[in-house]
Amino acid sequence: MSEELHDVRLRVNGASYDLRVPARRLLSDALRHDLGLTGTHVGCEHGVCGACTVLLDGAPVRACLMLAVSAQDQEVTTVEGLGNADGSLSNVQQGFAECHGLQCGFCTPGFLTTITAGLRDNPTPTHEECRDMIAGNLCRCTGYQNIVKAVERAAELGLETPEDGS
Amino acid sequence: MKPAPFAYHRPETLEAALAALAADPHAKVLAGGQSLVPLLSMRLAQPSALVDINALPGLDGIEVDETGVRIGALARHAAVLASPEVRRVQPLVSLALGHVAHATIRNRGTTVGSLVHADAAAEMPVVLSLLGGSVRVASVRGQRDIAAAELVLGPLESSLAPDEIAVSAFFPALPAGAGVAFEEVARRHGDYALCGVAALAHGARVAAGYVSVGDVPTVVDLSGVPAGERGAAALAQLDPQADIHATAAYRAQLVRVLTERVVESAVSSARGES
Numbered sequence: 001m002s003e004e005l006h007d008v009r010l011r012v013n014g015a016s017y018d019l020r021v022p023a024r025r026l027l028s029d030a031l032r033h034d035l036g037l038t039g040t041h042v043g044c045e046h047g048v049c050g051a052c053t054v055l056l057d058g059a060p061v062r063a064c065l066m067l068a069v070s071a072q073d074q075e076v077t078t079v080e081g082l083g084n085a086d087g088s089l090s091n092v093q094q095g096f097a098e099c100h101g102l103q104c105g106f107c108t109p110g111f112l113t114t115i116t117a118g119l120r121d122n123p124t125p126t127h128e129e130c131r132d133m134i135a136g137n138l139c140r141c142t143g144y145q146n147i148v149k150a151v152e153r154a155a156e157l158g159l160e161t162p163e164d165g166s
Numbered sequence: 167m168k169p170a171p172f173a174y175h176r177p178e179t180l181e182a183a184l185a186a187l188a189a190d191p192h193a194k195v196l197a198g199g200q201s202l203v204p205l206l207s208m209r210l211a212q213p214s215a216l217v218d219i220n221a222l223p224g225l226d227g228i229e230v231d232e233t234g235v236r237i238g239a240l241a242r243h244a245a246v247l248a249s250p251e252v253r254r255v256q257p258l259v260s261l262a263l264g265h266v267a268h269a270t271i272r273n274r275g276t277t278v279g280s281l282v283h284a285d286a287a288a289e290m291p292v293v294l295s296l297l298g299g300s301v302r303v304a305s306v307r308g309q310r311d312i313a314a315a316e317l318v319l320g321p322l323e324s325s326l327a328p329d330e331i332a333v334s335a336f337f338p339a340l341p342a343g344a345g346v347a348f349e350e351v352a353r354r355h356g357d358y359a360l361c362g363v364a365a366l367a368h369g370a371r372v373a374a375g376y377v378s379v380g381d382v383p384t385v386v387d388l389s390g391v392p393a394g395e396r397g398a399a400a401l402a403q404l405d406p407q408a409d410i411h412a413t414a415a416y417r418a419q420l421v422r423v424l425t426e427r428v429v430e431s432a433v434s435s436a437r438g439e440s
Contacts, residue, residue, distance in 0.1 A: 003171050023174030023216065024206070045167040046204040047271065059244070059273040065203045066274070069174055070196065070218050114270060135356050136268025 008072050012037065013081030023069050028052040030068035031078060039079040039109050043138070050137030053110035054078050060114045079109035082116055091161070092116050095154030096147075103141035110137050115151050123158055125151065169206035173215035177222065180304065180333070186217045188306045188329040193217055195331050197239055200267070200275035201283045217331075225333060230255050234299075234338040239279070239331070243272035255339045258297065258346035262289040262364060265348070268356040281317065282332045284324040284382070287358045289350070291318060291383040296364050296375035299337045303330040311336075321381045344368035345436030347428045350377060351420050353411065360412045361420035365432035372396075374429055379406050379421060388429060396429050397422030 005020040012035060019034050028045075031037045031054070043049035045064045052063040055077035082090050089097060092115045102108045111134060118133040119125070125133060130151040131144075139147060173190075177183040187193050193215035196202060205211040219225065219239060226240040230251040237246055243266050246252055246259065253260040266272055266280065266289050280290045281301055294301070294314040301312045303326055312325060319325050326332060340346060350362030362377030372388045374396075384404060391399045406417035 004173065006174060022171065024169040024171055026168070026203075026207070029168075045207055047200060050268075050270065053270055056274070060270045061274045062200075062270060064207070065200055065271075067174075067196070067199070067203070067216075067218075069176065070199070070220055132355075133269075135354070136270045 006069050008069050010035070010068065010071060010076060011074070012076045013078060019068070021068050023067060025068045026064050027054070027066040027068045027071050027076070028063035030071075031063060031076070034068075037078050037080055041106055041109050043106065048138070049107070050110040050114065051107050053113045053137065055113050055117055058117060058120070060117050077113065079112050082112055090116065091157040092119065092150075092154040094157055095150040095152075099146050099150040099153050101142065101147045101150030107137060107139045107141075111139070111147060115154065119151070119155055119158055123155060123162075125155060127152070130155075167207050169203075170209055170212045172206075172213055174218065175215060176218045176220070180222055180225075180331075183217050183219055183222060183331060184304060184306045184329070186215070187331060190215045191328045193328075195219055197279040198242065198275040200271050201279070201285065219331065227334075228252060232339060234336055235259060236334050236336050237277050238334050239276060241277060243267075243275050243277055243280070244269065246277050247272065256297070256337045257340060258293055258348060258364060258366070259290075259337050261346065261348040262293045265289050265350050265352075265355075265359065265362065278332050278335045281335050282324045282326055284318045284320075284322055286318075286321060286380060286382050286384075287378045288383075289348075289359070289362060289364075289377055292362070292364050292375040292377050292385075293348075294335065294337065295383045295385050296366050296373060297338050299335060301332050302334045302336070304333050305330040309333075318382045341368055343436060345432040345434065347431035347435060349424055349428045349431075351424065358411070361406070361417055361424055363421075363424040363428040365425075365429045367429070367432040367436040372429060372433065374400060374425055376400075376404060376421070379404050379417060388425075393426065393430055393433075397425040400425045 003022045010017045028042050031040045041051040043051035047062045047065045053060050054063045175186040194213035196216045196218045225238045227238040229236040247263040299314050345367045348364045350359035352359045359378045364375040375385045386400045386403045408414040
């Protein structure tokens, strides 16, 4: 019993990939298994934890709540695409490094993508807005305090050295 | 946690989508997928086919005029929430949307999809019921409007026929001199509400709609009931149930407290006191 496969062109971090996948392939699994981009992590697989969050045309979405076939023709950005072109850390990544915003790191890719878009849309968030920005992401290590500090630090870094909002 | 196999259609015209849906009575429509995909992954739903409407042109519109707001089937919650015109013409839509899940879910989920998903724990079906809106559906047989009162048959069951696609929803404008309010209590902001209340006050008419109380979106008429007695009056017409999130008694208390607070807020807003 062979399952029908679909030709899909995904654009991820600026590169195009042609794959043949069953319709039921989740975007999160396509990224990890078919493309080998294992930076996107899969936690709950039903849209609650936020670990698999990627940017779809710049907006954070759950990769586990999308089918790969439904993501064609759109630009996907994963955590692998967040660093600066010269290989240095982005402001959000730098903020996490400086503020101990991660411990085990499992949830981190989802936080980084979410916050990258959040600070692009609101470069000068209040403390409360920083908390709200990450409300849809779960972390079981840090207790969130250092993640909120990391958001605030990243916003500070953004004011010192603005990045091109890719 | 992986969906069972299904056939997949990604039509580029509404006609092709309607034909694909009519050809298979066990097919489901995929729009934002924020409720459907978890159901697929947990295998609570195993449709034979998905008709993905995301490539259809012209369905992502948000049209606002003085009669109300018409929201297309592919308009994401985030786009509706961001519209100042929607907020001006029918503020209850915007007030409630701020409580729909988290921002990340709102970026993909659609308002029309949420309506026809017919979840009693969802905000927008209650708002549509309270405002007396409607959902426009299309099939190979033609097009019709379903009034909010006829939209939900039971838990997660809408009155759409298997071959029908919801193409838009209409929320009537807030009339001059009317007021609305919305509030809910959830464990964390963005979680499903333990109890949510939407209220509308317009002249002598006062009504409240309830999220997560009962199996279907429920609207209670509170016209003529004085402040201080509205919570009890509402509760007399509702039957809050226990679940893993709240006991029936706690949910009843939330109905009492939120009804008084939210209805009073709508009445004040109608008086122009906001």
